[in-house]
Amino acid sequence: MNAPRHFTTQLAVIGSGIAGFAASIFALNRKIATAQVGNTGAVAYTTGYLDLIGKRDGVADVVTDPWQALASLRETEPTHPLSRVAADDIQRAFAEFTAFLGECGLAYSAPGAVNISALTPVGTLKQTLCVPATMAAGPHALAANAACVIVDFRGLKGFSGVEVVANLRQRWPRLTTQRISFPGMERGEVYPEVMARALEVPAIREKLAEALNGVAGSTSIIGLPAMLGMHRPDHVRAELERLTGREIFEIPTMPPSVPGIRLRELFQQVLPQKGVTLVPQQKVTSLSFGDDGATLALSDNFGPIRVHAQAVILATGRFLSGGLEAHPTGIREHLLDLPVTQPAARADWYRARYTDPRGHPIHRAGIEVDDSFRPLTSEGRRYHDRLFAAGVILAHQDWIRGRSGAGIAIATAFKAVTEAERFLSGR
Ligand SMILES: Cc1cc2nc3c(=O)[nH]c(=O)nc-3n(C[C@H](O)[C@H](O)[C@H](O)COP(=O)(O)OP(=O)(O)OC[C@H]3O[C@@H](n4cnc5c(N)ncnc54)[C@H](O)[C@@H]3O)c2cc1C
The missing domain is CATH 3.40.50.1860 (Rossmann fold)
Incomplete structure (x- = not known):
């Protein structure tokens, strides 16, 4: 048996989708020592487009002004993750994320005042x-x-x-x-x-x-x-x-598409060069918390690894990436068994008609967080002061119907890193 290799860091990011990579980028820009562990996920499937809001439930027309749609989302769906991040912060998050990509050789258009009608x-x-x-x-x-x-x-x-x-x-x-x-x-x-x-x-x-x-x-x-x-x-x-x-x-072509693979390969190449400890293609098998920090356990081909961190961002996605698991008895969060907001019974996961314009309740399942994006227990308390969450693992959003996949990932990663930075600096 090999002895475990130990890494010590300020922030550990679990997940290598857009939320996980965005969290590492925001942390890097704030000079927070970061380690990221992530199994292969949905990023290779994306078109490369970064959506904020492209469609609103119950509204026939597509969204041309996502900032106005965001304002009305705040009125109608205050628990939606995008409603819980200030519009200015969402704008900053997109600008910082796309600027980073540009500096690394993958130029993107900057976030504008209106949506772009892009080809599928x-x-x-x-x-x-x-x-x-x-x-x-x-x-x-x-x-x-x-x-x-x-x-x-x-x-x-x-x-x-x-x-x-x-x-x-x-x-x-x-x-x-x-x-x-x-x-x-x-x-x-x-x-x-x-x-x-x-x-x-x-x-x-x-x-x-x-x-x-x-x-x-x-x-x-x-x-x-x-x-x-x-x-x-x-x-x-x-x-x-x-x-x-x-x-x-x-x-873009059908998934897996070149623009998604480009993003994944760029992150995997550039982030370690810039100082992030990246453990790609691996899954964290356990996460525990003590008074002096959190410990992530995982293994690669060379044996066990332990990552000790002062704070952790959970960005493990939904069903496709394994952050949530669907069991006959209900939906579970796989790493910490965090409570998952979900339909009352399995029979309620889907509506009778696949193309029902209201979507399916299962696509709004996810974990609950407080205003600092810390996951909550079933009693409504923080799971741990050191734990934050970002991305589509969060409840109360159907990113597929809302055309808001990258938007939720980038905006909530920005917020989670802001809050983690506040915690790390003792503010
Ligand atoms: C087919 C397809 C097309 C898409 N097209 C678009 C598009 O055009 N525009 C757009 O904005 N968005 C698009 N998206 C959405 C986008 O790719 C992301 O899925 C979304 O932004 C959510 O990102 P996320 O990081 O929260 O979750 P995910 O992308 O699901 O990432 C979660 C990550 O966590 C990892 N993980 C899970 N458990 C563990 C563990 N225990 N240890 C370590 N890692 C773990 C997974 O392997 C994965 O890497 C598309 C997605 C798909 C599937």
């Missing part, structure tokens, strides 16, 4: 607050009804130019499509992740530019599935624009 993999539109710079030209071209060609690839499943054009025909009549082979991958299936890594090589970019120019005709704007490089997408896009002499933008 099937050519529908969704409202989001920030988009990767590689995708920004798409919504502009759509708004201007500019002539544009969507180019897709032989052998690529889950992204069809014909489908995108068919779904956008009414709104974007000057949109057309062409299909080409990806250089060096002319036979069989092709995958966005493999194409993205191939495009890091200059010779492949030159061949792709030639093929694009062969089908684009007089059209000066080209839309491509998201695959413009894994580590330097802005550079790959700029190079393809130079080689083709045309404007180029990406559209």
